[in-house]
Amino acid sequence: MDTHLPVISGHRAVVVDDEEALSRIVADYLERDGFETHLCSDGARAVEVVRQVDPDVVVLDLGLPGLDGVEVCRQLRTFSDCYVIMLTARAEEIDVLIGLSVGADDYMTKPFSPRELVARIGALQRRPRRVPASPEGGAASQVIEIGTLMLDVAAREVRVEGGLVDLTRTEFDVLAALASRPGMVFSRRVLIEKVWGEGWVGDEHLVDVHVLHVRQKLGDSADRQTFVRTVRGVGYRIGPG
Numbered sequence: 001m002d003t004h005l006p007v008i009s010g011h012r013a014v015v016v017d018d019e020e021a022l023s024r025i026v027a028d029y030l031e032r033d034g035f036e037t038h039l040c041s042d043g044a045r046a047v048e049v050v051r052q053v054d055p056d057v058v059v060l061d062l063g064l065p066g067l068d069g070v071e072v073c074r075q076l077r078t079f080s081d082c083y084v085i086m087l088t089a090r091a092e093e094i095d096v097l098i099g100l101s102v103g104a105d106d107y108m109t110k111p112f113s114p115r116e117l118v119a120r121i122g123a124l125q126r127r128p129r130r131v132p133a134s135p136e137g138g139a140a141s142q143v144i145e146i147g148t149l150m151l152d153v154a155a156r157e158v159r160v161e162g163g164l165v166d167l168t169r170t171e172f173d174v175l176a177a178l179a180s181r182p183g184m185v186f187s188r189r190v191l192i193e194k195v196w197g198e199g200w201v202g203d204e205h206l207v208d209v210h211v212l213h214v215r216q217k218l219g220d221s222a223d224r225q226t227f228v229r230t231v232r233g234v235g236y237r238i239g240p241g
Helices: 020-032 043-053 069-076 093-101 114-125 169-179 188-195 206-218
Strands: 012-016 036-040 057-061 083-088 106-109 143-146 149-152 157-160 163-165 228-231 235-238
Touching: 012 020, 012 043, 020 036, 020 114, 036 043, 043 057, 043 069, 057 069, 057 114, 069 083, 069 093, 083 093, 083 114, 093 106, 093 206, 106 114, 143 169, 149 169, 169 188, 169 206, 169 235, 188 206, 188 235, 206 228
Parallel strands: 012 036, 012 057, 057 083, 083 106
Antiparallel strands: 143 149, 149 157, 157 163, 228 235
C-alpha cells in the first residue's frame, strides 16, 4: 500500500493501526468509497507517510506501540490540516480528552462499525477545506466581530485583541457556527449537524470537548466566560443575549 507512496489525485486516507486485520478491513471500506489508502503499523512511519501523500483524512489508533497516537497527532498538526479520527480501545473520558486536545476531529471506540467510520469520514469531507471563491474571483468575505474577538471566515482566521489564535479546523468550525448567530443558543445536536453533518452518529459530548479547547485558546474559562457562554440545560451561545 505505502511502498512507493505515489502522489495521486482524489481522496487519500492513511490508516494507522498495529492490528493488521483491522487496518485492512478499514482500508477495504474506504477504497470502496473511492479513497486511495496507505497503511501504517507504527507512529513514526505514519508521520513520514502523511508528509509524503498529504491525505484528506487519517484514521489513527491511540494505543500505538512506540510513538503513540497522541504524539503522532501532535506532530501531524505542525504541518497538516487533514482530518484525524482517533481510534481507542478504551472509552474512558481521559482518552477522549487527550486525543482531541492535540487536534483530532473525532473519535471512535473499538470495536466499531467500519460503515459508521466511513459515514463519519464522509461527513467530515463534506465540510469545505477552503472557502469558495466569489463571482468576482476573490474569496467570499465575511468578517464577524464580537467585542475584541474577530473571526474572518474566508481566511479561517481568529484574533482576540489583535492577536492571532491558533485553532484546529474543527475548533474553527465550532466557533464559526456559534458566531454565525451572536446571542442565539445552540444545542449540542444543532452544533453537531452544523459542524459534523446531519448523518453523524456518536456521543454528542464531543461538542463539549471542542468548546472547552476553543475557550482555553480564546482566554475564557468556566468562571470567565467572555466569549463562549454556557446556557445550562440547553447548550452554548456567543456574544450578547
